[in-house]
Amino acid sequence: MKAGCRVAGVCVLVGVLGACQTPPKTPEDAVRAANQQDTEEVHTELVRQMIAQRKFYAARAHLDALALEYGETPEILLLQADCMRHLGEVPQARAIYQTLLDGPYGAEAAHGMGLLLAGDHLDIALGYLERAVNLRPTQATTRNDLGYAMILAGQYDNAFRQLATAMELAPADQRAPRNMILLHYVVGNREQADSLADDNGVPEAERARLQEQAARLVASQHGGLGGS
Numbered sequence: 001m002k003a004g005c006r007v008a009g010v011c012v013l014v015g016v017l018g019a020c021q022t023p024p025k026t027p028e029d030a031v032r033a034a035n036q037q038d039t040e041e042v043h044t045e046l047v048r049q050m051i052a053q054r055k056f057y058a059a060r061a062h063l064d065a066l067a068l069e070y071g072e073t074p075e076i077l078l079l080q081a082d083c084m085r086h087l088g089e090v091p092q093a094r095a096i097y098q099t100l101l102d103g104p105y106g107a108e109a110a111h112g113m114g115l116l117l118a119g120d121h122l123d124i125a126l127g128y129l130e131r132a133v134n135l136r137p138t139q140a141t142t143r144n145d146l147g148y149a150m151i152l153a154g155q156y157d158n159a160f161r162q163l164a165t166a167m168e169l170a171p172a173d174q175r176a177p178r179n180m181i182l183l184h185y186v187v188g189n190r191e192q193a194d195s196l197a198d199d200n201g202v203p204e205a206e207r208a209r210l211q212e213q214a215a216r217l218v219a220s221q222h223g224g225l226g227g228s
Contacts, residue, residue, distance in 0.1 A: 040070055047079055056083045078105045078112070085116050107135035111142050118149055125149055133162070140170035148179045154221050156187055174200060178210065185214035 043066055050059035060083045066076050077096050084093035093116055100109035114129035129146040136142055147162035160183060166176035177200045184193035197207050 040066070044075060044079065051079065051082055051086070054086070056086050059083050074100055074103050074105050078108055081109070081112055085112055090116060107132045107139070107142070110135065111139075111145065114149065115145060118152070122149065122153055126153060138169055140166040140173060140176065143169065144173070144176040144179060147176070147183075151179065151183050151186060151217065156183060159183055178202065178206075181207070182210050182214055182217075185211050186217055 043062065047059045047062050047066070050056075050062065060080065063076055063080050063083070070076070078100055081093045081096035081100075084090075084096070094113065097109040097113040097116065100106065101113070103109075110128045110132040114125045114127075114132060116125075117128065118125040126146070126149055129142065129149055132142045133139070133146055143162045143166040147159045147166060150156070150159035150162060160180075163176050163180045163183065166173070167180065170176070177196060181193045181196050181200075181202065184190070184196065193210075194207070202210075
């Protein structure tokens with residue numbers, strides 16, 4: 001049986017696959033469909049802004065509303081998992097990310113999974129973050145997070161390449177430069193760290209915090225290798 005829509009406009013298996021849609025019958029129908037899509041995109045963008053502002057409970061309320069209106073689309077599920085991750089609902093977030101790994105939001109799901117697991121399962125998290133970078137090579141945020149995870153894992157050369165790439169992909173984003181400064185402190189390149197901090201206007205208090213973090217990382221990594 002051929003996939004497609006019947007002559008009368010009824011979609012074959014539309015309830016199961018959603019592969020076909022009846023085309024708009026009039027210009028008014030087309031405008032109405034476009035407005036509905038615009039409304040959904042505006043609403044999901046609002047949710048993304050809420051997540052960026054750490055308004056996770058409000059974001060989840062809006063996601064519930066979106067799911068009622070449009071169904072649990074992969075994008076809505078991804079944003080739900082992101083909220084769960086931030087709120088510490090690890091098993092729930094992990095289960096959702098897992099279902100999305102092989103779909104259109106696979107890169108974002110792998111990124112979220114990497115962030116979710118980095119605290120307790122760094123080796124596994126690195127694999128997911130590398131997968132996300134491979135799927136979205138120009139995504140600076142993912143490269144920055146992979147670079148930071150590589151610092152934690154003691155993979156300094158690889159971390160440098162990821163952070164340098166992130167800095168060039170998104171020059172206005174200050175996260176990668178700060179992680180690069182941290183990396184320089186970790187490996188003892190104080191001059192390069194201070195120069196980069198000067199170039200990016202990093203205040204003295206933040207430089208001191210990065211130096212303290214670097215010292216803790218060096219101590220913990222040496223301890224993991226059998227040091228005191």
